[in-house]
Amino acid sequence: MMKLFSAADAVADIPEGATLSVGGFGVCGIPQVLLAALSTRTVGGFEAVSNNAGLDGRGLGLLLETRQLRRIVASYVGENKEFARQYLEGELEVELTPQGTLAERMRAGGSGIGAFYTPTGVDTPVADGGMVWKYGPNGSEDPAEGAVISPAKETRMIAGRTQVLEHAITADVALVRAEVADTAGNLRFHETARNFNPLAAMSGRLCIVEAETVVPVGDLAPDDIHLPGIYVHRIVELTAQQAADKIIEKETVR
Structure with a gap:
């Protein structure tokens, strides 16, 4: 073809x-x-x-x-x-x-x-959330002013290690x-x-x-x-x- x-x-x-x-x-x-x-x-x-x-x-x-x-x-x-x-x-x-x-x-x-689980990013903002994905006007980090903040992700214990769910x-x-x-x-x-x-x-x-x-x-x-x-x-x-x-x-x- x-x-x-x-x-x-x-x-x-x-x-x-x-x-x-x-x-x-x-x-x-x-x-x-x-x-x-x-x-x-x-x-x-x-x-x-x-x-x-x-x-x-x-x-x-x-x-x-x-x-x-x-x-x-x-x-x-x-x-x-x-x-x-x-x-x-x-x-x-x-x-x-x-x-x-x-x-x-x-x-x-x-x-x-x-989705899959990985230990990469556990105990960091990657898993815990809080990273600024998008700033609001004048550099605001307030979601009420239009900022977008990363959410926390699901974690679970697998094979003795905490792992984070990634989609x-x-x-x-x-x-x-x-x-x-x-x-x-x-x-x-x-x-x-x-x-x-x-x-x-x-x-x-x-x-x-x-x-x-x-x-x-x-x-x-x-x-x-x-x-x-x-x-x-x-x-x-x-x-x-x-x-x-x-x-x-x-x-x-x-």
Whole structure:
């Protein structure tokens, strides 16, 4: 089955207020072309689930600049100044989640598991609640003034340890990047781009992939496939220039 689309067509029907699971780690393996195409549309109010919020002008930073995000679920957001500004000024709701927990929440969503228990976050605000998800006017932390505070989560004793209940994440649309896709949607990821992209892809009811290379079915050996095509609905084949457009998040020189 051919699943090839242009980037604009692939994201053209993403609706207002959709939840997006977005692959990548830092600026490694992010679906830059799909996010750029989405940033040109007039819809917004999206909730994004991603390890991080991109950089200014890169990754999810594009949707922050166009004010298309209302909420982000992430584990790390420290590289984006516009993100920090929107959060601290009460324009953006942010749910910080431990990195491994976030990964498992997406995997669970794609596997049909509703929730799971983990010791990660016990005896911290992750489990006890009290984190500011969204500030009110003038930096207020008062819910009566519009602030949103994280609730306490259910805990129970399992195998001699207190563990906290975490709910799975199922997104309306997954946006991911692969090194190679075949025309049936079977995917192979490059090295650390495999960290979150397969999990984001699994968690989306509709999965859209941008691939650096697209090959015929049969060119990928069965053991070389990191994610089977049953999860993938649309493929965007990148140009050589788009595939090569990769940056270093932090360059350190002597």
